[in-house]
Amino acid sequence: MSLLFSQTTLGPLTLQNRMVMSPMARNRAIGNVPNELMAEYYSQRATAGLIITEGTSPSPNGLGYSRMPGIFSAAQIEGWKRVTAAVHAQGGKIFMQLMHCGRVAHPLNLPAGARVLAPSAIAAAGDMYTDAEGMKQNAMPQAMTEADIKATIEEYAQAAKNAIAAGFDGVELHGANGYLIEQFIRPTSNQRTDRYGGPIENRARFVLEVVDAVIKAIGKEKTGIRLSPFGVFNDMPPYDAMEADYTWLAQQLDARGPVYIHLVDHSSMGAPPVPDSMKAKFRTTFRGTLILSGGYDAVRAERDLAACKGELIAFGRPFLANPDLVARLKSGAPLNAPDFGTFYTPGAKGYTDYPALG
């Protein structure tokens, strides 16, 4: 009896199986507006129990990458309606990942008047692709004022309402991988001396205020969050209090009751592994649904579900390259290999043209 392919629930939702499609930036949103091609891509993958969209910006300031979609304008809401309708028509469920890039950004990717913001004026090491001028260093961000922080939290809440208006079943706050929320959590990127910086109680204030605002806007059963304890992506070095900080954060989240926590483990992509002790602490501290991700195949997924390490298993690159991943894993059919060269390029190639089994 397979757990992976059995029906389950997520808050009030019934999911057709325990397979989640991981959030994956695909940079096909020309002008930051979702389009028909994106609706086709997501609908091809609607047999997942739950789809989590690519990172989508709650604000013009959060659009760090070229062709990243947003959810702050009427045109974006209309565009996303086509995506949610296409997925729901096939019995799928879909959450939107709300991702504010913060300092992982370049002004060339931002619309006129938008600003590169971060907790502190410390640039992230690394380069960023721009359509206009190719690779550029990540920009030096402006340190957010208290007014900027308040406005940004309101943007998240409004974006969550917009996502529901666009037909999404909920939103996932991107608190992982070095973007704005994690920039506040980590002491290297957050060197503020006000109530948003210093001890973890202060560095976590931003994420918890965003969680509170989004829960108030759309309800806790529609609010999930992705976190990457021990993640190093986007210039986020390890530090001594990592496990203690994230354990404290798990407790705070449990008290607020978002519907899920989605844990990132990028060891399959060459990152340092997340210690089992950390995952176990999330398991015991957080009483909602736990989504595990990173480097999963069907065998490991069944094993971890059977061991109650989490309730749902997210697959990233396998879903990218296999629109019918659920059917393939069920039947043990071979998988298409992902083509890295077309992960982020505009157009249908390497996006909607991966073949499904006949």
Ligand SMILES: Cc1cc2nc3c(=O)[nH]c(=O)nc-3n(C[C@H](O)[C@H](O)[C@H](O)COP(=O)(O)O)c2cc1C
């Ligand atoms: C092309 C691509 C884009 C990604 N974009 C995002 C993103 O927008 N938000 C996010 O949280 N993770 C993103 N990730 C990370 C994936 O969600 C996932 O954690 C990672 O691919 C590891 O899972 P896998 O081994 O199943 O692929 C991305 C990964 C890939 C390959």
